[in-house]
């Protein structure tokens with residue numbers, strides 16, 4: 001590898017453009033409270049690895065002909081995720097994805113390969129990407145009503161499954177919905193299978209954000225492999241934090257074996273959705289597990305929940321009807337004025353908006369935000 005140049009090869013004008021862009025990002029990062037992406041990380045130790053054309057093509061657990069990879073680190077990251085998701089022994093497989101969406105696509109793909117005539121059920125509050133995934137996979141599907149708090153309406157699910165009890169249900173369960181942070185009741189879903197005597201079924205858990213919250217709280221809603229789900233998707237750039245979007249797909253090994261194909265060209269198993277895969281993101285995740293670690297995540301989550309309660313108190317004093325679910329750091333409140341939503345990058349949906357108290361969000365952010373809300377409503 002050549003040493004990095006001491007002077008930039010960019011012309012002056014282009015260099016200035018980058019400097020201005022950098023300053024703009026620094027400024028925008030000051031008001032970043034509406035999306036669930038942790039900004040609190042420092043991966044400087046790893047920048048030297050950007051000098052190699054690394055690529056994690058293929059199954060992380062199988063040796064391949066392409067040696068410039070970080071599979072060994074990826075496997076350690078997956079071991080950490082397996083431990084956090086109640087996977088026992090070696091019966092859960094996984095890989096590092098490009099984000100939560102790819103992990104969700106993987107879960108539904110496995111469910112459909114297992115049950116080609118299966119029907120996918122998902123609630124109204126499900127992430128917007130899922131209807132696109134269902135179109136891509138061309139699988140039959142039915143949307144189920146949500147309760148006002150964002151959880152799937154189990155009575156509507158029960159009645160709909162009853163009508164279609166001749167085909168295996170593939171339930172797409174939310175573990176922390178995007179807008180309200182609601183977790184669907186996995187035990188209630190399994191009870192429906194039992195009550196209707198449905199022997200073949202599949203549950204995928206979309207745990208994009210909450211998959212890195214629930215393992216660290218005292219009284220988590222049942223959500224993982226020990227609760228009986230068959231696959232899980234977790235985002236890496238949300239609670240853990242990464243400058244490159246990433247995530248983990250985890251699934252029961254026997255289901256993955258049904259879709260695995262051996263490919264001579266790369267000398268490995270084609271068990272992943274993408275071919276070439278990002279090899280730097282697994283290093284970031286590995287670094288986070290080694291530096292922050294389980295104890296650090298637990299402390300972070302505790303602080304995030306405290307900040308969420310602080311935000312609820314401040315917003316309610318300002319008359320904004322704020323609330324959150326028990327183990328969620330997504331604070332829901334009355335939709336703010338457009339200029340406030342834009343300045344603070346607040347996601348809005350109908351009558352509500354939310355902020356998410358990720359590890360980089362402080363009480364001082366909340367104070368400034370609530371002041372802006374009060375000013376905008378002329379209080």
Ligand SMILES: *Cc1c(COP(=O)(O)O)cnc(C)c1O
Pocket residue numbers: 098099100101102104127129174176177178206208209235245246247
């Ligand atoms: C963010 C999110 C996704 C999508 O994850 P990406 O990493 O953005 O692809 C899916 N489901 C839920 C509930 C999410 O919050």
